[in-house]
Amino acid sequence: MKKRRLVAMLATVAVVASLFAGCAGKTENTEKKPGQEQKAQKSDVRIGLSTDEGGLNDKSFNQAANEGIKKAQEEFGFQYKPLESTQKENFVPHLQTLALDANSDLTFAIGYQMAEALKEVATQAKDKNFAIVDSVPNEKKDYLGNVQYLTFKEEEGSFLVGAIAAKTTKTNKIGFIGGKEGPLIGRFEAGYIAGARAVNPDIKVVVKYADSFGDANKGYELAKGLYGEDCDIVFHAAGGVGLGLFKAAKEIKDGGKQVWSIGVDQDQVLTITDANKKPMYADVILTSMIKRVDTATYLAAKEVVEGNFKGGINKVFGLKEDGVGIAPTSRGEIPDDVKDIVKQNVSNDAIQLVDKYAAAIKEGKITVPQKPEEAKTFTTDAIK
Numbered sequence: 001m002k003k004r005r006l007v008a009m010l011a012t013v014a015v016v017a018s019l020f021a022g023c024a025g026k027t028e029n030t031e032k033k034p035g036q037e038q039k040a041q042k043s044d045v046r047i048g049l050s051t052d053e054g055g056l057n058d059k060s061f062n063q064a065a066n067e068g069i070k071k072a073q074e075e076f077g078f079q080y081k082p083l084e085s086t087q088k089e090n091f092v093p094h095l096q097t098l099a100l101d102a103n104s105d106l107t108f109a110i111g112y113q114m115a116e117a118l119k120e121v122a123t124q125a126k127d128k129n130f131a132i133v134d135s136v137p138n139e140k141k142d143y144l145g146n147v148q149y150l151t152f153k154e155e156e157g158s159f160l161v162g163a164i165a166a167k168t169t170k171t172n173k174i175g176f177i178g179g180k181e182g183p184l185i186g187r188f189e190a191g192y193i194a195g196a197r198a199v200n201p202d203i204k205v206v207v208k209y210a211d212s213f214g215d216a217n218k219g220y221e222l223a224k225g226l227y228g229e230d231c232d233i234v235f236h237a238a239g240g241v242g243l244g245l246f247k248a249a250k251e252i253k254d255g256g257k258q259v260w261s262i263g264v265d266q267d268q269v270l271t272i273t274d275a276n277k278k279p280m281y282a283d284v285i286l287t288s289m290i291k292r293v294d295t296a297t298y299l300a301a302k303e304v305v306e307g308n309f310k311g312g313i314n315k316v317f318g319l320k321e322d323g324v325g326i327a328p329t330s331r332g333e334i335p336d337d338v339k340d341i342v343k344q345n346v347s348n349d350a351i352q353l354v355d356k357y358a359a360a361i362k363e364g365k366i367t368v369p370q371k372p373e374e375a376k377t378f379t380t381d382a383i384k
Contacts, residue, residue: 042077045105045305048098049082049297050091052111054213054239056084059272060265061213061239061293065110065133068294072301091117099128106131106304108297111213112184122147129309131300133293134184136314149314150296154184155191155368156361157289157324158237160354161262162195164287164326165233166203167350168260173204175226177245179213179238183370188237188264188289191368193375198357198366201379206231207372210241219244227252227259233286235262246272249284260345263288267327269342270335282342288327292317320362326354356383 049069051062066082073080081102083094091114099107099121106129109118115135122130122144129146136149143149165174176192178185189207196203206226210218219241226234227248234249236242242264249261261284263269268288274280296317303309317323328334331351332344360366365382369375 043079043305045076045078046103047073047078047080047106047108047301047304048102048104049080049108049110050094050098050114051082051084052091052113052213053086053088054111055086056082058214058240059268060242060263061133061291062110063271064266064291064293065108065297068297069108069301071294072298072305076302076305078301078305085114088113088117092120095121095130096124099125099130105129106301106309108133108300109135110293111135112182113180118147119144129304129311131297133296143312143314145312147311148300148309150293150300151314151316152291152293152296152323153316153318153368154187154237154289154291154324155194155370156319157291157326158188158191158235159195159198159361159366159368160326160358161235161287161289162192162197163199163354163357164195164330164346164350165192165235165260165262166196166199167353168286168347169203169233170258171230171232172200172202173206173229173231175223175229175231175234176205176207177219177222177226177234177236177238177241178207178209179241180211181209185209185237186372187370188235189372190370190375192235193372194369194378195357197375197378198380198383199353210238212241213239215241216244216247220248223248223261224252227257232258233260233262235264235289237264237289242268243272246281246284250281253284260284260286262286263327265289265291265293267329269327269329270338279338279341282338286345287330290325290327292323292325295323319358325358353383 054062056066098104109132112135118132131148133150136151193205208222223245236245245261249259252259263285269282269285272280330346334342360382
C-alpha cells in the first residue's frame with residue numbers, strides 16, 4: 001500500500017510541477033492573445049483541486065466545483081490546476097502534491113470521501129489554506145484552523161424535486177438511486193421522500209444504492225429495475241452513476257413508455273451533451289436538483305485572492321443562501337441555442353407548488369428531515 005501511494009505521489013508531483021512551472025509568468029509565448037496575457041498576470045495566487053472518484057467530467061458534482069473555480073480564474077487571473085482521483089489511494093498524494101509541491105495558496109478537496117486525507121495533509125501543512133466540500137467535523141473543537149468547510153442543505157433542494165415528482169407521477173410510485181449510503185446521500189433521500197409525501201402521503205418511494213459515484217453501468221441496471229417495478233420517475237444522487245439512469249430512461253421512453261428521470265447538482269438537461277454540444281436527454285429529464293457547488297468554490301477562491309479567506313468555519317448553503325434549488329430549465333429558462341431541443345417539462349402547477357414550499361422552508365414553517373427514517377413518516381399542512 002505504501003509503495004503504491006509513493007509511486008502515485010511521485011507521478012503527480014512530476015505532472016503538477018511541470019504544469020505549474022509553465023504558468024510561472026513567462027511572456028514570450030506569442031500565440032497568446034493580449035487579453036490572455038494580461039489575465040495571466042493579474043494574480044500570483046495558485047489554486048489546486050483534487051476530485052473524488054467521479055472525475056472532472058462527471059456532469060455533476062465535481063464538474064460544478066471545477067466550473068466555480070474556473071469562473072473565479074476568469075475574473076481574477078490566478079493559476080489553477082485540478083487533479084482527478086480515480087481511487088482513494090490518490091487522495092493524500094494529490095492533496096500533498098497540490099499544497100506542498102505545487103505551493104498552492106488554496107487546495108480544494110471535493111467530496112466527503114476525502115475528509116481523512118484532507119485532515120492528514122492540512123495538519124502537515126498548517127501554513128496552507130484548504131477547503132473541503134460536503135464534510136465537516138461533528139465537533140467544533142475538531143475544526144482545523146486552515147480549513148474552510150463547505151456544506152449544503154441537500155434535503156431542502158431534494159424536497160422540491162420530490163414534490164415535483166409526486167405532482168407529476170402517473171403510477172404513484174417513484175424511485176431514488178443513491179451513490180454510497182451515508183449521512184450525505186441520506187439527506188438527498190430524506191428530502192426527496194419528504195417532498196413527495198408532502199404532496200401525497202400515500203406515495204411509494206423505492207430506494208436503491210449503487211455503492212459507487214462513477215459506475216454508469218450500475219446506474220443503468222438499477223434504473224431498469226426501478227422502471228420495471230412501475231416507478232415512472234427516478235431521482236439520482238450518485239454522480240456519474242446517473243448517466244446510466246438517463247440512458248435507461250431514454251431507451252424506455254423511445255420504446256413507447258413515458259418515464260422520467262431527475263438530475264442532480266447541475267441542470268443536467270443542459271450539461272449532458274453529445275459530440276455536437278447538443279442536449280442528449282432533454283426529453284427524459286423532468287428537472288434537476290441544483291446544488292451550487294460552483295458558488296461555494298467560487299467564493300472560497302475569491303476570498304483567497306482578495307485576502308479574506310477564513311479557515312476554521314463551516315459555510316452552509318441552503319435555500320435561503322441560494323445554495324440549492326431546482327433547474328432553471330424547469331421554469332422555462334432555456335438558452336436560445338437549444339430551444340429547438342429543450343422544452344419546459346415541469347407543469348406550471350408544479351412550479352407554483354414548489355415555490356410555495358420553498359417559501360415555507362425559508363420562513364421556517366417547514367423543517368425538512370435529514371434522515372430517511374424520519375422522512376418516511378413526514379407530513380405537513382404548511383401548504384394547503
